[in-house]
Amino acid sequence: xxxxxxxxxxxxxxxxxxxxxxxxxxxxxxxxxxxxxxxxxxxxxxxxxxxxxxxxxxxxxxxxxxxxxxxxxxxxxxxxxxxxxxxxxxxxxxxxxxxxxxxxxxxxxxxxxxxxxxxxxxxxxxxxxxxxxxxxxxxxxxxxxxxxxxxxxxxxxxxxxxxxxxxxxxxxxxxxxxxxxxxxxxxxxxxxxxxxxxxxxxxxxxxxxxxxxxxxxxxxxxxxxxxxxxxxxxxxxxxxxxxxxxxxxxxxxxxxxxxxxxxxxxxxxxxxxxxxxxxxxxxxxxxxxxxxxxxxxxxxxxxxxxxxxxxxxxxxxxxxxxxxxxxxxxxxxxxxxxxxxxxxxxxxxxxxxxxxxxxxxxxxxxxxxxxxxxxxxxxxxxxxxxxxxxxxxxxxxxxxxxxxxxxxxxxxxxxxxxxxxxxxxxxxxxxxxxxxxxxxxxxxxxxxxxxxxxxx
Amino acid sequence: xxxxxxxxxxxxxxxxxxxxxxxxxxxxxxxxxxxxxxxxxxxxxxxxxxxxxxxxxxxxxxxxxxxxxxxxxxxxxxxxxxxxxxxxxxxxxxxxxxxxxxxxxxxxxxxxxxxxxxxxxxxxxxxxxxxxxxxxxxxxxxxxxxxxxxxxxxxxxxxxxxxxxxxxxxxxxxxxxxxxxxxxxxxxxxxxxxxxxxxxxxxxxxxxxxxxxxxxxxxxxxxxxxxxxxxxxxxxxxxxxxxxxxxxxxxxxxxxxxxxxxxxxxxxxxxxxxxxxxxxxxxxxxxxxxxxxxxxxxxxxxxxxxxxxxxxxxxxxxxxxxxxxxxxxxxxxxxxxxxxxxxxxxxxxxxxxxxxxxxxxxxxxxxxxxxxxxxxxxxxxxxxxxxxxxxxxxxxxxxxxxxxxxxxxxxxxxxxxxxxxxxxxxxxxxxxxxxxxxxxxxxxxxxxxxxxxxxx
Numbered sequence: 078x079x080x081x082x083x084x085x086x087x088x089x090x091x092x093x094x095x096x097x098x099x100x101x102x103x104x105x106x107x108x109x110x111x112x113x114x115x116x117x118x119x120x121x122x123x124x125x126x127x128x129x130x131x132x133x134x135x136x137x138x139x140x141x142x143x144x145x146x147x148x149x150x151x152x153x154x155x156x157x158x159x160x161x162x163x164x165x166x167x168x169x170x171x172x173x174x175x176x177x178x179x180x181x182x183x184x185x186x187x188x189x190x191x192x193x194x195x196x197x198x199x200x201x202x203x204x205x206x207x208x209x210x211x212x213x214x215x216x217x218x219x220x221x222x223x224x225x226x227x228x229x230x231x232x233x234x235x236x237x238x239x240x241x242x243x244x245x246x247x248x249x250x251x252x253x254x255x256x257x258x259x260x261x262x263x264x265x266x267x268x269x270x271x272x273x274x275x276x277x278x279x280x281x282x283x284x285x286x287x288x289x290x291x292x293x294x295x296x297x298x299x300x301x302x303x304x305x306x307x308x309x310x311x312x313x314x315x316x317x318x319x320x321x322x323x324x325x326x327x328x329x330x331x332x333x334x335x336x337x338x339x340x341x342x343x344x345x346x347x348x349x350x351x352x353x354x355x356x357x358x359x360x361x362x363x364x365x366x367x368x369x370x371x372x373x374x375x376x377x378x379x380x381x382x383x384x385x386x387x388x389x390x391x392x393x394x395x396x397x398x399x400x401x402x403x404x405x406x407x408x409x410x411x412x413x414x415x416x417x418x419x420x421x422x423x424x425x426x427x428x429x430x431x432x433x434x435x436x437x438x439x440x441x442x443x444x445x446x447x448x449x450x451x452x453x454x455x456x457x458x459x460x461x462x463x464x465x466x467x468x469x470x471x472x473x474x475x476x477x478x479x480x481x482x483x484x485x486x487x488x489x490x491x492x493x494x495x496x497x498x499x500x501x502x503x504x505x506x507x508x509x510x511x512x513x514x515x516x517x518x519x520x521x522x523x524x525x526x527x528x529x530x531x532x533x
Numbered sequence: 534x535x536x537x538x539x540x541x542x543x544x545x546x547x548x549x550x551x552x553x554x555x556x557x558x559x560x561x562x563x564x565x566x567x568x569x570x571x572x573x574x575x576x577x578x579x580x581x582x583x584x585x586x587x588x589x590x591x592x593x594x595x596x597x598x599x600x601x602x603x604x605x606x607x608x609x610x611x612x613x614x615x616x617x618x619x620x621x622x623x624x625x626x627x628x629x630x631x632x633x634x635x636x637x638x639x640x641x642x643x644x645x646x647x648x649x650x651x652x653x654x655x656x657x658x659x660x661x662x663x664x665x666x667x668x669x670x671x672x673x674x675x676x677x678x679x680x681x682x683x684x685x686x687x688x689x690x691x692x693x694x695x696x697x698x699x700x701x702x703x704x705x706x707x708x709x710x711x712x713x714x715x716x717x718x719x720x721x722x723x724x725x726x727x728x729x730x731x732x733x734x735x736x737x738x739x740x741x742x743x744x745x746x747x748x749x750x751x752x753x754x755x756x757x758x759x760x761x762x763x764x765x766x767x768x769x770x771x772x773x774x775x776x777x778x779x780x781x782x783x784x785x786x787x788x789x790x791x792x793x794x795x796x797x798x799x800x801x802x803x804x805x806x807x808x809x810x811x812x813x814x815x816x817x818x819x820x821x822x823x824x825x826x827x828x829x830x831x832x833x834x835x836x837x838x839x840x841x842x843x844x845x846x847x848x849x850x851x852x853x854x855x856x857x858x859x860x861x862x863x864x865x866x867x868x869x870x871x872x873x874x875x876x877x878x879x880x881x882x883x884x885x886x887x888x889x890x891x892x893x894x895x896x897x898x899x900x901x902x903x904x905x906x907x908x909x910x911x912x913x914x915x916x917x918x919x920x921x922x923x924x925x926x927x928x929x930x931x932x933x934x935x936x937x938x939x940x941x942x943x944x945x946x947x948x949x950x951x952x953x954x955x956x957x958x959x960x961x962x963x964x965x966x967x968x969x970x971x972x973x974x975x976x977x978x979x980x981x982x983x984x985x986x987x988x989x
Contacts, residue, residue, distance in 0.1 A: 421969075
């Protein structure tokens with residue numbers, strides 16, 4: 078029997094690390110410990126279960142413990158919560174939640190892949206029945222069950238970030254009247270305000286009741302169940318909005334309690350400090366995914382990423398290293414894509430605001446192009462913002478909003494950022510054209526041409 | 534009055550050069566001379582006029598001479614065929630086709646933007662009525678008129694290249710029974726045979742009568758009109774296929790007659806020799822677009838490009854140079870995209886066959902992925918082939934076939950080729966993921982992971 082790899086957390090990073098380690102070294106014994114009842118599920122798919130597009134939550138799950146063992150030779154123990162890592166003894170202490178039994182499991186190398194947790198909402202009333210946070214498949218299952226078994230007409234979403242917007246979409250698809258409360262001026266701060274306005278227009282077109290610059294003061298209950306949302310309005314007045322349920326998305330934090338309790342240090346970002354191979358500062362202990370720190374490929378700064386793609390890629394590299402290869406994770410551009418009603422929203426690299434905060438002498442060009450040739454039926458707008466250094470013109474980030482898969486163009490810009498291309502080089506890219514799929518000059522080139530005019 | 538720029542040819546390269554020169558230098562006098570009756574039309578749009586998707590051919594035309602003068606201050610003289618350039622006198626000699634009048638026009642700088650011509654088909658019977666080549670908007674207008682005014686049930690397309698396939702699609706959309714004759718083993722030699730097979734399957738699904746490895750011996754007429762196509766079959770037997778019309782696409786050649794007659798030399802590719810700024814070997818004479826030579830950005834070899842995108846980009850750079858800027862055209866990757874029935878077909882860089890012919894120690898990885906997450910409705914296959922150097926792993930080319938805009942992913946690979954990325958670097962790209970628009974690992978990364986296994 079080979080060495081024993083223990084992986085704590087059975088989703089994007091943990092499962093990818095386990096699968097990759099198995100592929101690289103078939104002699105390893107690999108055990109995945111997962112506190113919840115599901116492994117290897119698509120957290121990105123949970124809104125589609127909620128909305129009913131994906132009827133059975135089992136569709137979102139790639140492996141059961143049984144199929145994982147049969148197909149990949151990886152042991153998974155679900156409902157098993159790790160309570161401590163003892164690096165000096167190369168041991169993890171876990172509790173089997175079904176029985177309450179404490180078990181000790183020895184390891185040669187252990188990987189922390191504990192992901193993130195919703196920030197504890199500091200909102201009064203967050204503990205009422207009918208109030209949800211969404212960070213696990215179970216959360217979506219419970220929420221859907223609530224909607225199916227009770228009469229729900231009005232739902233509040235508190236926080237207009239990525240998860241909040243996904244929930245707005247899903248609840249709207251279920252026919253609920255949706256109120257969205259966001260304390261800052263704009264939704265979705267992963268993009269700049271001028272791009273966020275396009276999303277806000279779309280929300281209003283869909284009759285979402287949008288409350289920007291609005292702090293939720295408390296959730297008001299009746300007999301232990303939510304009855305209304307109390308806000309502090311723009312003129313400091315209090316207002317009550319009756320609702321049947323509320324989803325709170327006030328951000329997420331890296332799930333590092335176990336690491337800290339076990340003496341494994343976190344970095345400046347709050348996530349577990351690791352090198353490019355996934356090694357923590359403690360011998361034999363690795364970390365990967367959203368609980369682990371990563372580096373931003375444009376700013377070079379350490380950061381906490383919440384993306385499943387970052388988790389899976391970092392997990393893959395860590396899996397290779399625990400299995401004996403020497404590979405390095407180059408970091409993230411925080412490239413992301415989401416579908417909100419008909420709009421695809423893509424972003425990569427730094428926003429203009431993030432660029433300025435990171436100390437770049439940055440500027441931006443924002444244009445609107447078309448998804449097809451003007452004469453071709455059903456052409457729709459594509460909005461594109463390109464951020465770049467004013468001297469030299471190196472691209473720093475981009476944001477795209479358009480219908481259909483228009484925003485998958487963000488990959489072209491993620492590739493340009495990776496290669497350090499300038500707006501001049503982007504303008505000269507040999508991009509593809511066909512009337513049903515774009516315009517002779519792609520919006521990417523149109524934006525790059527605009528950007529060139531602003532160079533110093 | 535500023536200097537006088539004369540541009541010969543009023544489409545992709547010529548119009549882009551004229552517009553760009555006007556923008557850079559408002560003092561120039563700019564005259565475009567065009568032999569046909571249309572300027573600034575989308576040749577890529579002609580199949581959609583033929584199929585009826587774009588009813589009025591005027592929709593494909595951006596400018597009339599009147600609107601071009603009013604909006605851009607550029608003079609256009611249509612139906613004006615240039616017969617000679619006299620560089621020593623800085624003069625072009627042209628004939629106004631309506632009246633037969635010969636005119637002399639003096640210039641300070643002249644740009645040849647004469648595009649390409651269909652290869653003269655060496656097929657007996659190519660002159661019969663009902664036999665068409667398609668290289669101008671007029672050709673599509675004539676062909677559509679033929680189909681509307683006569684009873685046409687069966688059409689032959691001779692040659693399965695880019696234009697041939699577009700014509701198959703358009704004729705099929707009109708309800709005709711279509712026969713496609715291709716003399717080589719596979720259609721569309723801009724992609725490798727294993728990818729071409731996917732197209733051939735699609736053609737057969739659509740009941741196109743596909744005849745590969747089939748040379749057309751002659752077109753047989755009756756009373757001056759085509760009646761049937763005579764082929765030499767695989768077993769050297771002759772066969773006759775009755776048809777009502779035929780479209781011949783046996784390739785195109787750069788339209789360099791005027792250049793050669795005027796002493797302006799062509800390069801090794803057969804197109805007019807130019808430097809990166811668009812200058813020919815003759816003082817004051819520039820060339821741009823499909824009549825001009827370009828350089829392949831991967832192989833570094835001089836070549837003749839038939840793409841409208843190459844023409845427009847080269848035209849833009851030439852327009853800047855004739856207006857006084859010093860910019861350089863970096864060349865082409867021959868990135869292209871087309872829609873054939875439900876399939877998008879994208880390609881960039883070199884095929885495997887072209888890579889080997891160019892002397893690269895090349896290999897390839899071919900994979901099939903999906904357009905959406907497995908649980909998300911309506912996921913369709915994406916076929917992707919990645920070509921790379923076996924030592925070092927630099928990417929040399931890529932081909933993608935999939936439904937919808939799947940193949941617009943080719944832009945990501947065109948960007949990677951431009952930056953000289955290796956398959957290892959491509960595998961590590963931070964590409965976007967959302968269940969409605971792709972899979973956690975994009976097909977591009979899956980192919981790059983496959984490719985890594987084949988490196989030496």
